[in-house]
C-alpha cells in the first residue's frame with residue numbers, strides 16, 4: 598500500500614505548467630511538472646533517423662514530465678501526422694506546418710517532447726521565490742531543459758556538431774543495431790560524388806541532387822543573400838552553410854538550431870545530370886511528398902508530409918536562391934559535409950536570429966556559438 602500511496606500526487610504540491618506549441622499553433626498541449634524535477638536532463642541525438650526526419654544535424658528531445666500530453670482545444674492529436682520511424686518509435690509532427698512535437702515509444706508507452714517548442718512556463722518563478730533567495734534569470738525553456746550527453750555522435754563520421762557544444766558533455770554510442778540507418782551516409786550517394794551530392798528525407802518521399810558550385814559561373818556562394826556580411830569569405834568551391842536560431846526555424850525544425858546551406862535554384866536537380874531548366878520554388882515545393890507552409894510574408898518553408906523532415910526555405914526577396922536543410926545530405930565525409938559546405942563560424946549575438954535563440958535558451962545557444970567560433974578558429978587556421 599505504501600508504494601501506492603506515495604505515487605498519488607499531492608494536489609497542494611507546487612506544480613509548473615509548461616505549454617508547448619508548433620509554428621502555426623494548430624498543435625498545442627501542456628504538461629505539468631514538479632519544480633524539483635526541473636530542469637529535465639536530456640541528450641542530443643545525432644542518429645540518422647533524427648537527422649533525416651528533421652533535416653537538422655541533431656535533435657534534442659526530452660521525456661515528457663507527465664504521462665500524457667494534455668491537448669489544449671481546439672488542438673488535438675488529430676492535428677498531428679504520425680510517422681513510424683523505427684520498429685518501436687512513432688514521431689508526430691504538425692500536419693500544417695511540419696513542426697515535430699512529440700515522439701512516442703511503442704515499447705514503454707512513454708512520450709518524448711521536442712525541447713524547441715516551449716511556448717510558456719508558469720509557476721516556476723513563484724516556487725523559486727519561496728524556496729530560494731536567488732532567482733533564476735531564465736523563465737522559459739532554459740528552466741525546463743538541460744542537456745548532458747551526445748548520443749550516436751560516432752555515427753556521423755566527422756564528429757558533426759559535437760565540437761560546437763560545450764566540451765564537458767559525455768558521448769554515448771549504443772550499438773549500430775539501434776541506428777540501422779546510420780550507414781546511409783556513403784552508400785546512397787550519387788554515381789559521381791565529386792560533382793553532386795544527394796539529399797533525401799527519412800521516408801525517401803523527397804529526394805534530389807545538389808551540384809557543387811561552379812567557381813567560374815556561380816557568384817560567390819551566398820552573394821545574393823540579404824546580409825552579405827554573412828559571408829565568411831569567398832570560397833567559391835563550396836556552398837555557404839550556417840546555423841539559424843530564429844524562432845521560425847526553431848519551430849519549423851523542432852530543434853533549437855537549424856542548419857541551412859544556400860544555393861541558386863539551378864543547382865538543384867532530380868538526376869545527377871545538368872538541368873535543362875532550373876526548377877522554380879513552386880515546383881520544388883511540390884517535390885514528391887512535400888508540403889509547404891508560409892511562415893511569414895516573404896518566406897515559404899517546405900517539409901515532407903510523410904516523415905516531417907524540413908526540406909527547403911524560400912524567401913521571395915531572394916527569388917533565385919533556395920536554402921536546403923543540411924540534415925538531408927549524403928556527404929561521404931560526414932554529416933557536416935565539409936567537402937561541400939563552408940560553414941559560417943562567427944555569429945553576431947545582436948543579429949535578430951541569434952538574439953531570438955539566446956532569448957529562447959541562452960545557455961545552449963551561448964555555448965553553441967562559442968563552440969562554433971572556437972572550432973572555426975581551429976579549422977580555418
Ligand SMILES: [Zn+2]
Pocket residue numbers: 619620621622623624691692693694695696
Ligand atoms: Zn503547426
Ligand SMILES: [Zn+2]
Pocket residue numbers: 642643644645646647648656
Ligand atoms: Zn535520434
Ligand SMILES: [Zn+2]
Pocket residue numbers: 798799800801802803886901902903904905906
Ligand atoms: Zn519523408
